[in-house]
Amino acid sequence: MIKTIKENVYSVGVEDWNRRIFDELIQIPEGTSYNSYLVKGKDKIALIDTVDPAKTEELLENLRTLEVNIDYVIANHAEQDHSGSLPKILEHYPDAVVVTNTKCKELLTEFLLISEDKFMTVKDGDVLDLGEKTLKFIITPWVHWPDTMVSYLKQDKILFSCDFFGSHVATSHTFANDRDIYKPAKRYYAEIMMPFRTIIKNNLKKIGTEEIDIIAPSHGPIYKNSKFIMDAYADWTADDSKNExxxxxxxxxxxxxxxxxxxxxxxxxxxxxxxxxxxxxxxxxxxxxxxxxxxxxxxxxxxxxxxxxxxxxxxxxxxxxxxxxxxxxxxxxxxxxxxxxxxxxxxxxxxxxxxxxxxxxxxxxxxxxxxxxxxxxxxxxxxxxxxxxxx
CATH class of the missing domain: 3.40.50.360 (Flavodoxin domain)
Structure with missing residues (x-):
């Protein structure tokens, strides 16, 4: 299902209502989603992340519905639930360039056998001008892999946060209800992010220098109240524990x-x-x-x-x-x-x-x-x- 986030910014990912285990390890009682986002600039169009390979055809159908050509595919993270559809996307959009950091490029060439000439590598703080839409790339390693980065859309103040701030929830709602999402988001943090608590604290400070109105993660609903989830992460990663x-x-x-x-x-x-x-x-x-x-x-x-x-x-x-x-x-x-x-x-x-x-x-x-x-x-x-x- 295509969902409009802001003008010329769309969610084109796929809900997986029936999945109940992730990586053959983590139980996900509420299913999950593989969030992919499309940003239409005046001159260029970027797809931010793809979806799990089991849902490739649904992603392609969403893109066909929008009748767009894709110039760039932003790969925030190489894990297959984000990148698994990348080979098929490049097959359907042969002129598209994969934009990612050096570490993620290394992993994608190993995992998906993507040719090196398909990549544009970016460093921390680099920007990509789409024409009246500008993406800034912020390297956030170990959230939760060494290759992870996030993409910040300056004009709309949207952070495409990859696994950062995610939740394993399949839902028809585009935007998160703070009360309902708190526990799934905390469980997601506990299962995936907690081993990297100290590093995540530093990355919270790093992204906190940007003015963020909306956080669009790779799993679960989108946060219109960015302060809610950022404050929650600050609490979960703090050194202070509770009377429990x-x-x-x-x-x-x-x-x-x-x-x-x-x-x-x-x-x-x-x-x-x-x-x-x-x-x-x-x-x-x-x-x-x-x-x-x-x-x-x-x-x-x-x-x-x-x-x-x-x-x-x-x-x-x-x-x-x-x-x-x-x-x-x-x-x-x-x-x-x-x-x-x-x-x-x-x-x-x-x-x-x-x-x-x-x-x-x-x-x-x-x-x-x-x-x-x-x-x-x-x-x-x-x-x-x-x-x-x-x-």
Missing amino acids: VIIPYISMHGSTERMVNYLVDVLIKKGVNVKPLNLTYTDMGEVALELVDATTMIIASPTVLTGPHPSVVYATYLANALRPKLKYVSVIGSYGWGGRMLEQIEGMIKNLKVETIEPLIIKGFPKEEDYKKLDEIAEQIFQKHSELGII
């Missing part, structure tokens, strides 16, 4: 669940916000989402063949890979005859710059002395959150 404890857990025979439930109740009574996440029912995107603001994570697991439950292994690996701004971590759980569950979990969180709260691994069901130790863990968490000034 996340407890990803599994319980096979009820022992670990009893420990979790008891600890949750004690923390709530102390004024600590806590979110238990039963990994039997919780997808890893929700775990990532809750990690964005959490100060403390309690990993809770039974022992399975001497180690942690596989679902807990996955959640622990995810937390280690995403590198959230956690300050404290502990482990609780149970075993039947023995094992190395605690040792294995501790070995999986080396990326986390955290203080460890004394763990509690018990044999069988929790007993009175175990509940007392859980009280001690809860008190430690309360005291540490209080020292940070977040309670």
Whole structure:
């Protein structure tokens, strides 16, 4: 569907209503979109990014409807959900030139075998004059690949932000509703952007020097309220965490669940916000989402063949890979005859710059002395959150 953003600026991308997993890794319960944009200048026409190769024909149909010739294809990022239709676009518009940065050019020649003579390479701050429409290119590496850049349309104050500020949502709405988009955008940040939090903070400052009215990302609806999403990113990337404890857990025979439930109740009574996440029912995107603001994570697991439950292994690996701004971590759980569950979990969180709260691994069901130790863990968490000034 073609959507008008401003005069001679169109969204020509495609909604993918049925997709439920991305990169064979990330669950996307609301589908997604592959946003491509067309800018018609007085002299030249530019297509900004393409779409996933599964949706190439729909993109081509949108372009045929507009009855345009394409002079430039701006490649903000080489990943195939953005660039996958590029070979077909160049086949249909043989005179078009691919405009991108040196790193993205390198990747596109490797991924899509595009001939080097089809490229125009740009540097940070370079501009492309389309005739009464001028695109400025801002290199924003590691948001979330090393090749990423964004394109800024000066006259209309539109930032074509690539994966920056995206959300995996398929929708008939052109523009985002701030309330509805907050959680999908935060989940997108958590799953994709959080490992690059420090770099993203610097890139926020970089694009913040431009006057931006509209942000048009590569996935999800467009932001007319650019301040809303930029402020959200500033909050998510800040070093300060919130008065939140996340407890990803599994319980096979009820022992670990009893420990979790008891600890949750004690923390709530102390004024600590806590979110238990039963990994039997919780997808890893929700775990990532809750990690964005959490100060403390309690990993809770039974022992399975001497180690942690596989679902807990996955959640622990995810937390280690995403590198959230956690300050404290502990482990609780149970075993039947023995094992190395605690040792294995501790070995999986080396990326986390955290203080460890004394763990509690018990044999069988929790007993009175175990509940007392859980009280001690809860008190430690309360005291540490209080020292940070977040309670």
